[in-house]
Amino acid sequence: MTKAAVFRAEGIGKSYPGVRANDDVSFSVGSGRIHALLGENGAGKSTLVKMIYGLVRPDDGRMLLNGQPHDPSDPRAARAAGVAMVFQHFSLFDALTVAENIALGMENPPPRRELAERIRKVSHDFGLPLNPARRVVTLSAGERQRVEIIRCLLQDPRLLIMDEPTSVLTPQEADLLFATLRKLADQGTAILYISHKLDEIRTHCDSATILRHGKVVDSCNPRDHSARELAAMMVGGEMRVIDRSGRNAGDVLLRLSNLSLPAPTAEGTALKNIALTLHAGEILGIGGVAGNGQEELLAALSGELRSAPGTVVLEGDDLGGAGPETRRKAGLLAAPEDRLGHAAVPDFSLTENTLLTAGPRKGLVRNGLIDNAAARRFAQDVIREFDVRTPGPHTAARALSGGNLQKFVIGREVMQAPRVLVVNQPTWGVDAGAAAAVRQSLLDLARSGAGVIVISQDLDELIELSDRFCALNEGRLSDPRPTEGLTLDEIGLMLGGAHGMEVAQI
Numbered sequence: 326m327t328k329a330a331v332f333r334a335e336g337i338g339k340s341y342p343g344v345r346a347n348d349d350v351s352f353s354v355g356s357g358r359i360h361a362l363l364g365e366n367g368a369g370k371s372t373l374v375k376m377i378y379g380l381v382r383p384d385d386g387r388m389l390l391n392g393q394p395h396d397p398s399d400p401r402a403a404r405a406a407g408v409a410m411v412f413q414h415f416s417l418f419d420a421l422t423v424a425e426n427i428a429l430g431m432e433n434p435p436p437r438r439e440l441a442e443r444i445r446k447v448s449h450d451f452g453l454p455l456n457p458a459r460r461v462v463t464l465s466a467g468e469r470q471r472v473e474i475i476r477c478l479l480q481d482p483r484l485l486i487m488d489e490p491t492s493v494l495t496p497q498e499a500d501l502l503f504a505t506l507r508k509l510a511d512q513g514t515a516i517l518y519i520s521h522k523l524d525e526i527r528t529h530c531d532s533a534t535i536l537r538h539g540k541v542v543d544s545c546n547p548r549d550h551s552a553r554e555l556a557a558m559m560v561g562g563e564m565r566v567i568d569r570s571g572r573n574a575g576d577v578l579l580r581l582s583n584l585s586l587p588a589p590t591a592e593g594t595a596l597k598n599i600a601l602t603l604h605a606g607e608i609l610g611i612g613g614v615a616g617n618g619q620e621e622l623l624a625a626l627s628g629e630l631r632s633a634p635g636t637v638v639l640e641g642d643d644l645g646g647a648g649p650e651t652r653r654k655a656g657l658l659a660a661p662e663d664r665l666g667h668a669a670v671p672d673f674s675l676t677e678n679t680l681l682t683a684g685p686r687k688g689l690v691r692n693g694l695i696d697n698a699a700a701r702r703f704a705q706d707v708i709r710e711f712d713v714r715t716p717g718p719h720t721a722a723r724a725l726s727g728g729n730l731q732k733f734v735i736g737r738e739v740m741q742a743p744r745v746l747v748v749n750q751p752t753w754g755v756d757a758g759a760a761a762a763v764r765q766s767l768l769d770l771a772r773s774g775a776g777v778i779v780i781s782q783d784l785d786e787l788i789e790l791s792d793r794f795c796a797l798n799e800g801r802l803s804d805p806r807p808t809e810g811l812t813l814d815e816i817g818l819m820l821g822g823a824h825g826m827e828v829a830q831i
């Protein structure tokens with residue numbers, strides 16, 4: 326069955342200094358279709374959808390929306406033409422209510438009562454429960470995304486673009502999202518869907534365009550292919566298989582006991598009596614819904630938050646009161662989740678970004694002076710070893726695609742040979758091939774005798790990587806259990822009671 330194309334790209338091209346981000350890209354999305362855009366990190370997916378949404382102007386080619394030329398000068402023009410977009414990062418004001426946030430994004434918002442009524446109707450029609458009077462600060466990640474989606478639905482879009490929408494969602498929230506998207510598609514809307522989760526694409530998308538190095542290399546019905554085959558199309562070769570062998574748990578490296586901290590901010594989570602031991606050669610997985618103390622635990626380990634004496638002990642060394650610099654020297658390193666802003670300074674070059682964490686262990690600062698050549702060499706080493714796709718170490722962090730910056734941030738820590746490495750969401754936004762490489766690097770690090778703590782919302786990732794698993798729930802850490810033999814149901818129970826785990830209501 327062929328359906329009318331809602332959107333068509335014909336020969337679209339876009340260059341950045343040193344990079345052909347899109348090259349002769351042509352594809353179309355039919356009415357009622359959920360169409361996936363697949364590709365490795367840096368393949369050009371975001372650049373393409375930014376052009377459709379009026380954030381970036383193409384250098385070549387043309388776009389058509391409902392058969393009419395589509396050349397939006399800005400997002401407002403794109404929205405007026407019928408394009409809506411839900412971004413990876415939410416742009417909501419915490420202090421305002423749902424309705425106030427939605428009104429801010431509208432050209433001509435109706436009176437407040439009418440708007441609240443329209444929000445209730447759309448949320449009811451699409452099975453997306455949301456109270457217009459709630460303050461955004463009280464909402465879970467899934468509920469925040471619903472605000473963005475309802476804002477889009479109120480525009481009655483012809484084309485809805487979703488950029489990695491499920492990376493912050495619980496499995497239940499993701500199911501709810503797909504049910505909504507299917508309803509919307511059934512009403513004739515075309516949906517363009519970017520995700521690195523290949524199983525999700527196989528289950529929910531009707532068609533796919535695959536980009537590699539800015540070019541369309543394939544198109545397919547993802548249901549006809551295995552996740553492995555899709556990944557092979559993206560990278561143009563076979564995926565490598567993860568090697569878990571050769572690791573033996575050794576002596577205790579890190580011991581946390583009675584680690585309690587008040588919530589660092591009004592929206593933060595207090596840590597309550599956290600205890601764990603981490604052995605040499607071991608990977609400990611910590612699962613849980615975001616907002617249950619993950620960021621606070623990472624900060625308590627990195628030294629950004631200090632704790633009482635005796636609560637954080639690395640190889641007999643009491644680090645509870647020590648700051649980040651002392652901890653790094655001792656070999657306790659951490660890579661936070663927020664790569665642009667927290668883990669890396671956007672306007673700094675990659676070379677400068679190595680100095681943020683690698684100074685003490687790589688000798689990049691001597692007698693108070695920065696050794697620029699050494700920093701550049703280290704940045705080059707990370708780029709090479711972690712296959713970071715970028716013109717070079719002089720490139721600003723903000724110019725890297727999300728996944729490539731993530732590889733750089735993880736590589737910068739792994740290549741300092743830590744005794745203990747703590748990572749939060751290590752493969753967030755990273756494509757399947759690069760995710761396998763990042764996970765392998767963590768396994769290799771553990772094989773070399775280091776201890777690794779992986780905090781993640783991706784249960785498959787935790788099952789694949791970790792020797793023992795525990796759950797973080799409202800600032801409390803469960804007792805760890807060996808991962809081998811643990812079922813998803815049992816993990817669900819360990820995570821039980823975590824807020825935001827709403828059951829689909831459709």
Ligand SMILES: Nc1ncnc2c1ncn2[C@@H]1O[C@H](COP(=O)(O)OP(=O)(O)OP(=O)(O)O)[C@@H](O)[C@H]1O
Binds near residue numbers: 373725728
């Ligand atoms: N503003 C910019 N300045 C310079 N280069 C850029 C800019 N935006 C993107 N690029 C480059 O264009 C290429 C395509 O990036 P893009 O973000 O479109 O990839 P992507 O497929 O969305 O990747 P990811 O899955 O990692 O988000 C990359 O090499 C990236 O470094």
